Amino acid sequence: MHVPDGFLSPQITVPAWGAAAPLWVWAVRRTFGASATEMLPAVGTLTALAFVVQSILIPVPGGTSAHLVGVAVLALVYGPLASFACESLVLLVQAVFFGAGGFTVLGVNALAMGLLGPGAAWLVHRALRRFSERAAAFAGAWVGLQISTLAISLVLGLQNRLSSHYLPVPFPVVATAMMLPSLTVVGVVEGLYTLFTLSLLRKAKLLAAP
């Protein structure tokens, strides 16, 4: 899902950075502020787990691969700002040390994978948890992944319209290639992963109210 450097023009990356920067400041203050000291070990563990699951590639038809995002659980437990801050850290580490994703596209990737998707997961969870906590968590994670995937595919489609020199693949092809695996396989795995980590947190008595 990561968009690499060189495939989005400054027309997209600069506004994305402009939108993400103040949100980063806000998110870091809320997530890593003085009042959040005791939750740092749990948040750090979930962030590290998110890094690991994003490294595991799921082969999908068409000769490409997909991967989980793994930060929906952070949004459900600690709020969307926490998932945004932590996912941004994961993306930064990937970009700087492993050449995955990129620095110029950090704003786009962070907003799509760290805020929009997990934010949607948080909203769905809050709306459905009165019926069933587990079903709400699964549905939230599934929806969150679809939103993240859709956001990235829309950005890629927009880039193709603005300048196919950067990305020669048209939106219908991108959308189909990204959304089909997300809707069928990856979303389900993301939901199961979220349920699994929530049960671990529950057993460790680390679940805090969102």
Place this chain on the structure above:
Amino acid sequence: MSRRATACAAALTLAVGLAPHSARAHEILHEVERGRAVALRAYFTDGEPLAYAQAEVYSPADPKSPHWKGRTDRNGWLAFVPDVAGTWRVRVVDATGHGIDTGVEVALPAGLAGPAAPPDGGARSGGIATIGFVLRPVVGVALIAAVFGALYLYRRRRS
């Protein structure tokens, strides 16, 4: 057929036969040279190839127009024949937006107008990105643990 028509047909046939260059202009010729192309393989971190992905190669002599356009093969390979020395830009992207945009150094042996000695055999995405698929999550987890560990200790000291 009348005598006149026959004579015209014969004359026409003779003319075509005596002017072979006009016929040969439609023939396609080819030459095969081995060892002149530069090959690059694109693949995911788990080794899966980026198969049939759109690819473009740009020459250092003309960075704006693609020198070569095509798709990677089933194993993620593409190949091009450089005609100038320098840093050639290779872009590969698949339908999900995964891809690479990298430079490939090409040095031509003296005296050769066309492409020449293969570049540094097996140059890969550089530095720490060459760490294997298994080590990458280990290193990443260690880095993130270091960040959170330092932050936790800092906060505990202040409180």
